[in-house]
Amino acid sequence: MSRFVDRVTISVAAGDGGNGVASVHREKFKPLGGPNGGNGGRGGDVRLVVDPGVHTLLDFHYRPNARAENGKRGEGNHRNGAQGEDLVLPVPDGTVVLSTDGEVLADMVGAGTTFVAAAGGRGGLGNAALASKARRAPGFALLGEPGDQLELVLELKSVADVGLLGFPSAGKSSLISVLSAAKPKIADYPFTTLMPNLGVVTAGETVFTVADVPGLIPGASQGRGLGLDFLRHIERCAVLVHVVDCATLEPDRDPISDVDALEAELAEYTPALAAEVGGPDLASRPRIVVLNKVDVPEARELAELVRADMDERGWPVFEVSTASREGLRELSFAMAREVEAYRETLPEPEPARVVVRPTAVDDGGFTVEEDPELDDAFVVRGTKPERWVRQTDFNNSEAVGFLADRLAKLGVEDALARRGAEPGSQVTIGDMTFDWEPSTPAGMASVMGRRGEDMRLEEDDRVRAHERKQAKRDRRTSLDEFGRHVGDAEDDEEDDR
Incomplete structure (x- = not known):
């Protein structure tokens, strides 16, 4: 006996972004030819698409879990990782997508209407993309961001006149x-x-x-x-x-x-x-x-x-x-x-469209609050700080230093100092809790020192062009002096004879 299912709860997971890679170009006589690590690929989206050939939500009843493909890791020689393939789920015409709280996310009417149920995570940058004048050979790369994971309720409302x-x-x-x-x-x-x-x-x-x-x-x-x-x-x-x-x-x-x-x-x-x-x-x-x-x-x-x-x-x-x-x-x-x-009485019909869940505008803002569960602890909330933490490999000290530089430039350290944070205070950003070690102590303008540096930048023993020219001139002068000395000696021998 066939079954008709018109309301289901599904779990969707978009693909994670691939990690960037830290790589250095190497060839004979060029042990450090510059960073060439590629970026990670973006994770695949989970998309719901109205398919006129589908009339029930029965498939979701038996397979309620859906996951898109992850992005691939970057590689050396500036090779970016492949993007994860999107997962397309066909739904009947008249499907309404709701959150578990009952909020309507999309009302899908019309063949081809598409709703991005879960967005794939962005791929991490490789060290080639992170290179700058101050950090010419980064020894780290950024991690890929995880894709969206959420539960959705699908309701079918028949499109009948x-x-x-x-x-x-x-x-x-x-x-x-x-x-x-x-x-x-x-x-x-x-x-x-x-x-x-x-x-x-x-x-x-x-x-x-x-x-x-x-x-x-x-x-x-x-x-x-x-x-x-x-x-x-x-x-x-x-x-x-x-x-x-x-x-x-x-x-x-x-x-x-x-x-x-x-x-x-x-x-x-x-x-x-x-x-x-x-x-x-x-x-x-x-x-x-x-x-x-x-x-x-x-x-x-x-x-x-x-x-x-x-x-x-x-x-x-x-x-x-x-x-x-x-x-x-x-x-x-x-x-x-x-x-x-x-x-x-109806407006003009619209062509098939892509429906995207509205998200908050990333204005770079953040808030610093005292942690209600711990003493002398603070919680930083904001789109950028939380994303930067997810992208950081905390096993790499240089990557941690890069994160600290970014947070300081955003103003997080100044905000923590104004809230009364002291060196050693616990700070939570996203899922990560760490001891705060400011680059500028509270109430002082002096810089304690740079973090996240690549030591290879300090060990630069390359011979500059002006040094090579000076060495050439010195060698030429030495040869001239040697020639004069040889000529004088020959003259003296001739005089002696």
Whole structure:
């Protein structure tokens, strides 16, 4: 038996960025030919894409965990690491993406609509990209950033123009089967339909979709029967159609009470929607009442009795029979008129788009607060400081010095000093806690010394061009003097002879 799943919770993890590499160009007579370490590749994103061929969230029910490919590590000779491949997850049209707190992140309607559920981590810079005038041969590289990891809730809200409401066995599935080419399961026992059925109907030049809502009974908004799991499928409908069984044999039911009971459930469901997602106002949607099964004589008599009460509510009423197909043409054109009126109020359709979760602007700001759990401890929060800490290899003293230089340039050390931090105070940035050793002591302007230096910069024994020229001149002078000495000696020997 096929299963219909329209709400799932999934865990997505984007790929981690690849690490940069610290490498130095080496060849004969050039032991230190300069840094040539490449950058790490960016991690792959996790993307949700609307696929018209997907109609349920069943695949996510069985495979709720998804992870994109990591970026590759950089290599020497300025070779950057490969980027991680994006993971594309197809979802049905009408999927709503929510956070675990209920915040709507994306409403995915339209084939090709894409939502970046988790962004891949940036790759770390290699030492070639970190080289500068002050640090010409960095002996370190930056680590890649981890990709986003989060849980998301996916909800499927069928994209239908007309929603059929009615008690179980009211004839909704039969109505869809005769109005369209859909072939839903039909039986005479309650809860035959366990998933929404969709059908495409053509009335004149208007083509629209019809969907039924299974299991809507009194108390559904409190969880009775199939509960309110399927009520979300009517949120996008332009018109709601009450399908009333006029041939029911249950003594405590009649068409008017059936409609009143279903309207009460919709009224109960609307506040739940508003609290969850600022949901739609279902009370303002146009209604159509369908008095079904009038091919039965007793049902026709009952339909004629209740028609006047339905007309007083201002809703169009149609007497139909799915067996004899009586009244179906008039009903389909009435649905088409309501759908056309609704479509005229909609804005121009937009092309398929990429939906990206909004993120805070990286303005370089940060805050310094006292740690509530420890004495003489502080917590630094900010996008840049936390990212820099994630990129630092704390097993490399030069990389730690580079981090300290960056934090000092950003103003973190001055802010810590103003908050009363002293050398040795514990400072937490992101997931890292360390003892604070300032490069400038609090209240003093003198510099204690540079950190993060490459010792090779201090051991520069290269011969400069002006030194080579001077050595050449010295050698030439020495040769001239030697020649003069030899000439003088020969002259003296000649004189002696």
